[in-house]
Amino acid sequence: MRELDTSGFSCPEPVIMTKKALKDSPEGLVVIVDNRASKENVTRYATALGYKVDTEEGKGSWKLRILK
């Protein structure tokens, strides 16, 4: 699955990056975020679009599996 690394970007950029990436791969993708604000914003955005979001907490970052 396509992976999108948003580390170092702060909101709203990770959400916009996710929005664009989902346009290209609507079946889903993995988004890496490195701050809680972005984790919550990307999750909320994907959920609002009807995706399921699996969250895996890493060291100082989160792996969000966004799936239909």
Added chain:
Amino acid sequence: MVVNEKGKLAITGVIIGVAAVVLTVLGNPGNMGFCIACFLRDTAGAMHLHTAPIVEYVRPEIIGIILGSFALSVLRGDFRPRGGSSPLLRFIIGFIVMLGALVFLGCPLRMVIRLGGGDLNALIALVGFIAGIGVGCVFLNKGFSLGRAEKQSGLEGVSMPFMTILLFVLFLAVPSLFLFSETGPGSMHAPIAVALLAGLVVGAFAERTRLCMAGGIRDIFLIRDFTLITGFAAIFIAVLLGNIITGSFKLGFSDQPIAHSMHIWNFLGMFAVGLGSVMLGGCPLRQLILAGEGSTDSAVAVLGMIAGAAFAHNFSLAASAGTGPGLNGKIALVIGIVILLAIASVATFRRRGE
């Protein structure tokens, strides 16, 4: 979960609104219980960075907000020293945001507080603010970015909170170092302990909820998300009710506390603040919170705002209450908006070419 988040934002908004009204009752200037731009400006004056005699005071609210955010983010493990995303550009944008705020006479937070007091000049400013955010969102959608931030050392991350503590200690221990207004808004302030406590509480709640005055409108434009706007609405309602209860609600354009009715300049001032806030990733309040969480990029933006406030008063760019901005201020603001648009265009175009 969404309801939860909105609920927390609503509670935070009510706390800020109540704090603003209470601080005003206890001595802060009218419709200015909590203004980030005004208070950074007063603090700049107290530190001799400008010498406008009516706006000099070390505002404990500012110190409290940074430290409240710092303390809570450390406790919750969210303190992350990071920086290096175009710091100098952020300084310049912060500078221009302050200029816009001082032409309007308030940051986005005070704009809402003024709205809640019945000041219709703030309604014109809100239209400008929304327009600025709208333009910022167009750039964001086209790929605007100030670049990736990198991890920084803990030492770098704690520098801003520690400078804030040092300022507060000096303020308490050697007040003779600072300038304090004897008349005007700078002379009006709530007791230090109450102001500090209000700042700490607001800082902690705003850190937790990521409340941002610009973010709420931005998220509606960008992703049709109405979460962050809840805080904005709650502040307005709390201040409105507070003002009605304390009898200080007064609807109209004229004779509003520390305000002016030059509509075009109220509009353009907040246009600059809206656009600049989107470029920085948050309003002036949010920059203080992020600085407390270890973002040195936001700390640099705050320093830019302080420098902007100093220049605004040293070169007569800030508006005067009642009469509005002078020629210097008008020219400087227009140049500032052009610079913001130029930075936004280049930062968008460059990203596209990558």
